[in-house]
Amino acid sequence: MPYGEALALQRALVEERVHSRAEAERTVGAPGVKNDLLLLVEHPHVLTLGVRGDGGRSHILASDETLAARRIEVFEAGRGGDITYHGPGQVVGYPIVDLKPDRCDVHRYVRDLEEVLIRTAADYGVDAGRVEGLTGVWVGRDKLAAIGVRISRWITSHGFAFNVTTDLDYFNLIVPCGIADRGVTSLERLLGRAVGWRDVEDRIAAHFCGVFDRTASSIGPVELKS
16 A cells, blocks of 8 residues: 555545544443554555654755666654654554553553564564663564554554565665664564465554454455545
């Protein structure tokens, strides 16, 4: 899915979720049934900017001409964090989750996303973890998964990017997440073998339900309506 379409879809779903909550509170005086979503997508090559400082523009190492020649778009994402790269072979997750009433804690939410991906890596025998003072999921000094979120009225959007078979050379075009002294890695590189992208996607979904105390009601593609 092109990044711009995913951005528009998230915004529409967040507004729908806000409206659904408001309707439930007006009609019954309490939050209604949660219809939370986890969107799992794969993007064409794109660089996305955060909201901190210049969003990470100063951390783009390639020229505009180079980016254009390689057909790499640049988007202002409106999420937390610095610049990052998305592309083929990477599972990008966008949770649209209502954190009310019992999970209204931004720090906890980010740690929970990390936990989902740490458990996913462990399924493949990879000992991934956290680094104090930094977000994301790490193996040694290399980042396996990046996290950048947006929370509006306690409804989440944006989320995480988990490198499965990602071409890591594209990260040389930027200073990933603005951290110059650390690297990036992928599940494929760590295992030294091919990894099924869909299998990783299914495991992420299962661990997400476990960490966030949710039950999957359906799994499948989201159809965009004009």
